Amino acid sequence: xxxxxxxxxxxxxxxxxxxxxxxxxxxxxxxxxxxxxxxxxxxxxxxxxxxxxxxxxxxxxxxxxxxxxxxxxxxxxxxxxxxxxxxxxxxxxxxxxxxxxxxxxxxxxxxxxxxxxxxxxxxxxxxxxxxxxxxxxxxxxxxxxxxxxxxxxxxxxxxxxxxxxxxxxxxxxxxxxxxxxxxxxxxxxxxxxxxxxxxxxxxxxxxxxxxxxxxxxxxxxxxxxxxxxxxxxxxxxxxxxxxxxxxxxxxxxxxxxxxxx
Amino acid sequence: xxxxxxxxxxxxxxxxxxxxxxxxxxxxxxxxxxxxxxxxxxxxxxxxxxxxxxxxxxxxxxxxxxxxxxxxxxxxxxxxxxxxxxxxxxxxxxxxxxxxxxxxxxxxxxxxxxxxxxxxxxxxxxxxxxxxxxxxxxxxxxxxxxxxxxxxxxxxxxxxxxxxxxxxxxxxxxxxxxxxxxxxxxxxxxxxxxxxxxxxxxxxxxxxxxxxxxxxxxxxxxxxxxxxxxxxxxxxxxxxxxxxxxxxxxxxxxxxxxxxxxxxxxxxxxxxxxxxxxxxxxxxxxxxxxxxx
Amino acid sequence: xxxxxxxxxxxxxxxxxxxxxxxxxxxxxxxxxxxxxxxxxxxxxxxxxxxxxxxxxxxxxxxxxxxxxxxxxxxxxxxxxxxxxxxxxxxxxxxxxxxxxxxxxxxxxxxxxxxxxxxxxxxxxxxxxxxxxxxxxxxxxxxxxxxxxxxxxxxxxxxxxxxxxxxxxxxxxxxxxxxxxxxxxxxxxxxxxxxxxxxxxxxxxxxxxxxxxxxxxxxxxxxxxxxxxxxxxxxxxxxxxxxxxxxxxxxxxxxxxxxxxxxxxx
Numbered sequence: 001x002x003x004x005x006x007x008x009x010x011x012x013x014x015x016x017x018x019x020x021x022x023x024x025x026x027x028x029x030x031x032x033x034x035x036x037x038x039x040x041x042x043x044x045x046x047x048x049x050x051x052x053x054x055x056x057x058x059x060x061x062x063x064x065x066x067x068x069x070x071x072x073x074x075x076x077x078x079x080x081x082x083x084x085x086x087x088x089x090x091x092x093x094x095x096x097x098x099x100x101x102x103x104x105x106x107x108x109x110x111x112x113x114x115x116x117x118x119x120x121x122x123x124x125x126x127x128x129x130x131x132x133x134x135x136x137x138x139x140x141x142x143x144x145x146x147x148x149x150x151x152x153x154x155x156x157x158x159x160x161x162x163x164x165x166x167x168x169x170x171x172x173x174x175x176x177x178x179x180x181x182x183x184x185x186x187x188x189x190x191x192x193x194x195x196x197x198x199x200x201x202x203x204x205x206x207x208x209x210x211x212x213x214x215x216x217x218x219x220x221x222x223x224x225x226x227x228x229x230x231x232x233x234x235x236x237x238x239x240x241x242x243x244x245x246x247x248x249x250x251x252x253x254x255x256x257x258x259x260x261x
Numbered sequence: 262x263x264x265x266x267x268x269x270x271x272x273x274x275x276x277x278x279x280x281x282x283x284x285x286x287x288x289x290x291x292x293x294x295x296x297x298x299x300x301x302x303x304x305x306x307x308x309x310x311x312x313x314x315x316x317x318x319x320x321x322x323x324x325x326x327x328x329x330x331x332x333x334x335x336x337x338x339x340x341x342x343x344x345x346x347x348x349x350x351x352x353x354x355x356x357x358x359x360x361x362x363x364x365x366x367x368x369x370x371x372x373x374x375x376x377x378x379x380x381x382x383x384x385x386x387x388x389x390x391x392x393x394x395x396x397x398x399x400x401x402x403x404x405x406x407x408x409x410x411x412x413x414x415x416x417x418x419x420x421x422x423x424x425x426x427x428x429x430x431x432x433x434x435x436x437x438x439x440x441x442x443x444x445x446x447x448x449x450x451x452x453x454x455x456x457x458x459x460x461x462x463x464x465x466x467x468x469x470x471x472x473x474x475x476x477x478x479x480x481x482x483x484x485x486x487x488x489x490x491x492x493x494x495x496x497x498x499x500x501x502x503x504x505x506x507x508x509x510x511x512x513x514x515x516x517x518x519x520x521x522x523x524x525x526x527x528x529x530x531x532x533x534x535x536x537x538x539x540x541x542x543x544x545x546x547x548x549x550x551x552x553x554x
Numbered sequence: 555x556x557x558x559x560x561x562x563x564x565x566x567x568x569x570x571x572x573x574x575x576x577x578x579x580x581x582x583x584x585x586x587x588x589x590x591x592x593x594x595x596x597x598x599x600x601x602x603x604x605x606x607x608x609x610x611x612x613x614x615x616x617x618x619x620x621x622x623x624x625x626x627x628x629x630x631x632x633x634x635x636x637x638x639x640x641x642x643x644x645x646x647x648x649x650x651x652x653x654x655x656x657x658x659x660x661x662x663x664x665x666x667x668x669x670x671x672x673x674x675x676x677x678x679x680x681x682x683x684x685x686x687x688x689x690x691x692x693x694x695x696x697x698x699x700x701x702x703x704x705x706x707x708x709x710x711x712x713x714x715x716x717x718x719x720x721x722x723x724x725x726x727x728x729x730x731x732x733x734x735x736x737x738x739x740x741x742x743x744x745x746x747x748x749x750x751x752x753x754x755x756x757x758x759x760x761x762x763x764x765x766x767x768x769x770x771x772x773x774x775x776x777x778x779x780x781x782x783x784x785x786x787x788x789x790x791x792x793x794x795x796x797x798x799x800x801x802x803x804x805x806x807x808x809x810x811x812x813x814x815x816x817x818x819x820x
Contacts, residue, residue: 014379022383039401098276099283105478106530107486110502110523113509117516118308118315119298125306153643160609160637161660162630171656175647190389197391201493202509210391214494217397229394236389 041223049227057209057231064208065235067124068196071131072188072239078132079139080181086140087147087173097144100137108134112199127199127208134195138188139181146180147173182247189239197232209235284318291315316517321524324517337521341504345525348488348500351416352533355423356484360477362424363431370432371439371465372457381436388429392422392487396494419497423487427480434476438469474541481533489526501526555623557712557744558585558608563617565603565770576769577603581617583763583772587711590738590745592755592762595805600770601748602716608746609637609714622711633661635712636705640720642697644689644704651676651685654704661708675703678737695726699733706741713738713745720750728789731757735784752805756797757784764804774804 023043029035030042037045050057086093111133115126150172158168200210209232216225294310301307308314325338366384370377399421403413442465450460492502501522508519560583567575578600585591593601606612607619610626621629629635636657644653651672658668676682679699689697698718705713719727731754738745749755755762756778764774778797780788788794 011378014375015382018379018383039405040398094271094275095279095282098272099279102276102531105482105534106527107482107489109486110489110505110526113505113512113519114523115308116509117512117519120305123305125308151641151643153639153641154645156611156639157637157643159611160630160635161633161657163660167660171659172645175645178647194389194391197393198490201393201490202506210393213391213394217394222397225394229390232391232394233386233389237386240385 037223038220039222041226045223046226046230049223050230053224053227056212057228060207060209060212060228061231061235063124064193064196064200064210064232067127067199067208068131068192068235068239070128071196072135072192074128075132075135075192076139076185076188079136079184080143082136083140083143083147083177084169086144087169093144096140100141103137104141109195109198112202116202116204122205124205126204127196130199131192131195135188135192138191139184142180142184142187143177146177150176179251182243182251185243185246186240189243190236193232193236193239287315287318291317313513313516316520320517321520324521337518341501341521341525344499344501344504344522345529348485348492348502348526349529349532351420351488351492351500352423352481352484352529354417354420355488356427356481356533357424358420359424359427359480359484360431363428363476363480364435366428366432367435367439368461370436371461377436381433384429384432388426392425392490393494395425396422396491400495415495415497416499418495419488419491419500422491423484426483426487430476430479430483431473434472434479435469438472439465441472442468470544474537474545477537477541478534481537482530485526485530485533501529555587556584556620557587557589557622558583558746559618559620560584560604560607561618561620563604563607563614563619565600565607565612566615569615578607578614579769579771581770581772585744585746587744588742589761590735590747590759592747592749592759593765594749594752594755594762594801595765595770596767598767598770599765600767601765603770604765605714605716605746605748609635633657633708634710635714636708636710637714638698638701638705638716638718640717642689642694642701642718644697644700646689649686649688650681650692650700653689653700654707657704657708671707671709675707678706678740679703679733693726695722695730698722698730702734702737706737706743709741711744713743715745715747717748717750719754727751727754732785734758739782752798752801753789753794756780756794756801757789762797762801764801766805766807773807776800776804 027043030040035042041049082096086096109130112126112130115129119125147169154172154176155168158172163171196208197210197213200206200208201214206212206215209228213225213228213232216222216228291310291312295307296309296311298305298309299307312320325341326336328335329337329340366380370380396418399418400415403415403418403421406413439461446464446468447460450464455463488500489502489505491497492500493506497503504522505519505526508515508522512519560581563578563581564576565578567577581600581604583591583604593604595601603612607614608621608626610619610621610630613627619626622634624632624634644650645656648656651669654672654675655668658671663671672685673682676685679702681696681699681703684692684696684700689700692700701718702713705715719730722730734745735758737743745758747755747758749758757780759778762776762778763772764776765771766773776797780791780793780797
């Protein structure tokens with residue numbers, strides 16, 4: 001899947017140019033209006049803080065990142081397992097899907113306040129549980145759809161083979177659902193990181209990126225806070241790129257989910 | 262269309278039933294689970310099942326009738342609904358602002374491919390920036406903003422943060438819709454020597470509506486999330502986010518209290534999304550409907 | 555023993571409801587082994603329904619369908635037929651060879667046997683070098699050839715086809731018709747073919763079954779005796795056009811009067 005260098009350049013130059021232009025604008029605005037750091041730190045100051053605190057940022061990122069990763073893995077596993085159950089048992093599907101739709105509409109992360117109560121004060125489990133829940137519903141909705149929405153021609157074909165339901169599941173529904181799983185992962189990966197942060201706002205242990213950002217803001221060290229924000233964005237980006245890379249590696253013939261009819 | 266109505270009623274029933282089952286599982290765990298938390302393969306995975314950590318479902322419900330603090334008269338349900346109403350109005354403003362910004366960006370990106378290629382990655386990244394960092398920025402900027410007689414009210418910061426989360430799904434969904442017009446229709450408009458603006462309003466936008474509806478649903482939820490997080494991080498009083506934090510602090514003394522606010526926040530989200538769904542039903546009455554979840 | 559026997563078959567949908575439809579009423583049809591029979595008629599005449607009754611993808615409301623001397627259901631369980639649809643219906647996550655192996659996997663054949671049969675059948679449709687390609691890399695016509703190869707993989711005595719060439723352009727279509735005749739000649743397969751195209755029906759068949767809608771029924775059968783070695787000359791022969799006219803008039807409700815029908819101006 002190699003692209004000619006000219007085409008890679010074509011794809012990359014607009015975002016690079018936009019990014020550099022934005023940073024320059026930001027830097028000059030701070031200098032020109034003599035903005036104080038508590039109002040808006042300059043990119044150069046943020047970068048300085050980032051380099052100075054790199055080890056601390058890395059530590060905090062590991063905590064939040066671990067929460068996000070565990071929630072992502074467990075949530076995906078449970079979501080996939082449950083979607084098989086939903087495909088098999090119609091009643092279960094009818095029960096779960098209105099609930100999934102409703103929960104999709106609510107700010108579900110507020111449940112962390114409830115979870116914090118149910119576990120000990122130093123536990124990371126409430127955050128991991130929260131991420132698991134968020135990821136679970138994203139994966140469930142998408143994979144269940146992938147198992148369900150199979151081309152009618154394929155189903156007729158399998159019926160003409162007198163194939164059992166299990167064979168249809170194995171040979172048609174599951175391969176059909178794989179692109180849906182990747183669509184879900186590309187949404188769930190950054191969502192897991194964001195949920196991990198947001199879960200840290202409700203108290204509990206203060207080791208993650210979210211709480212560090214809050215901490216730095218509360219002592220008006222905005223440049224440091226934004227250094228942690230940079231770390232947070234990098235973490236989210238890493239998760240998203242990992243999901244994209246996984247899709248590229250596991251999709252046969254290099255056709256992405258968005259390219260299918 | 263009795264079939265459709267019957268299906269909808271059944272879905273509502275199923276939803277109620279599923280809530281009942283969740284409550285059942287909750288109580289079952291309370292009955293069977295370890296009172297002080299437990300371990301699964303040496304990990305402290307099991308939550309505490311005692312009454313202070315996990316109040317009974319009926320305790321949560323009956324709490325609504327009791328007042329917020331001892332000595333006051335108004336039952337907490339009023340307090341909590343008022344908070345939800347406060348946050349609802351903020352979310353509405355945020356939703357409106359976010360939708361406008363999202364639409365504008367989508368049109369810009371659809372018009373100039375260069376803008377799409379350059380800007381879209383940053384729009385994606387912007388959503389990974391924790392709101393907790395943006396909130397103080399918005400508040401301090403707002404504090405400095407004086408346009409004539411206009412003073413930036415504190416609640417507007419929360420609405421702006423709601424808009425920040427809402428604009429993204431609108432921008433992405435609308436962009437997808439605007440760029441997925443069938444080529445044959447575009448050629449038709451070309452043959453009428455229509456300008457890009459005319460094509461936009463007469464063809465691209467109407468064709469994009471089926472893509473915009475799910476995007477607006479996401480934006481509704483996002484605006485609620487943004488507002489609630491903003492309330493928590495800016496300490497804005499009056500909304501349901503603040504209530505959740507406050508009540509969570511009293512959880513050891515009054516365990517059921519925080520649930521009243523949590524359910525109100527859930528209700529808020531559902532009402533917000535429900536409004537979008539309702540608008541969709543009204544607007545799309547005459548179009549062939551595609552089945553969705 | 556006939557290949558297909560349809561006796562007094564009727565098929566209704568949504569019986570008892572407001573949108574009840576009589577797709578087929580009192581159909582009788584017997585097809586002998588080795589025949590190529592086309593079902594032709596306007597939309598709603600029930601030709602696709604009839605095909606699906608033979609395939610046991612639908613059950614008749616009344617009457618009986620026998621395939622290869624057995625009830626249609628048994629014939630399906632025994633894999634006595636192969637089917638090709640209007641969309642090739644290849645699995646885009648499987649290579650060409652893996653697509654053809656699908657029915658063989660379901661029958662429990664071992665890997666070596668499957669591979670061998672797949673290559674055989676790819677040779678038959680003249681696509682052996684595409685075994686490891688993916689469906690999206692093939693043209694529409696080639697995908698249909700793979701679908702036909704897949705239908706023939708289990709060596710069925712009967713081939714059921716539901717407008718398989720409908721999505722192809724005219725030139726590819728004519729080419730595919732020749733290929734189909736060649737393949738079925740080499741394998742002596744009975745073919746039941748549903749089509750909208752009068753020339754296609756006449757060119758391919760030994761017998762054309764004309765159907766009409768509301769309710770769906772068979773209005774006539776026309777024997778096509780153009781001989782076995784059909785080719786481009788057949789398409790240009792006067793006898794071909796006469797048969798096409800006969801079928802056309804049967805479709806318009808004018809009963810066939812045998813040979814010597816006046817040529818009708820288009």
